[in-house]
Amino acid sequence: MGRPITRWGVAVTLGAVWWWAVLRLALASDAGVLEGAVAAGGWGLSLLPVHCVAKGRAAGALAAGRWRAAWRGTAMPAAPSAVTTASPLRRSDGGSGPS
Structure with a gap:
């Protein structure tokens, strides 16, 4: 169905x-x-375009094979946008930090 009139x-x-x-x-x-x-x-199809998007364009889409890698215990390479701003955990012998 390539033609618009169709x-x-x-x-x-x-x-x-x-x-x-x-x-x-x-x-x-x-x-x-x-x-x-x-x-x-027809009502169900009318909802479809609102709630569905291609996985590659979805915000926060996970990499293919993520669950498979988790079950196998292998690490997946981190996505480039997976940067965190969280503080690193302190070791128990690291002393106390500034308050």
Whole structure:
């Protein structure tokens, strides 16, 4: 579906089918499972673009294989953006620091 006119045609057709199902559920007494499935599926798809993003573009995305490396006990290389500003832990014999 590379051409914009084709995409618009598919979007308008699917939108019309969804509205048909919703109106039939609201107004017809003999609406059934088909209309309910179409309405619920269309509503669910409407939420998809809001909540999904490609993993490579997601903020805070973890590297592929992170869990596998953790189970094996091998270290993953740190990401370049994994810089911390936390203080290093003091050793017990390090004395007390300034208050």
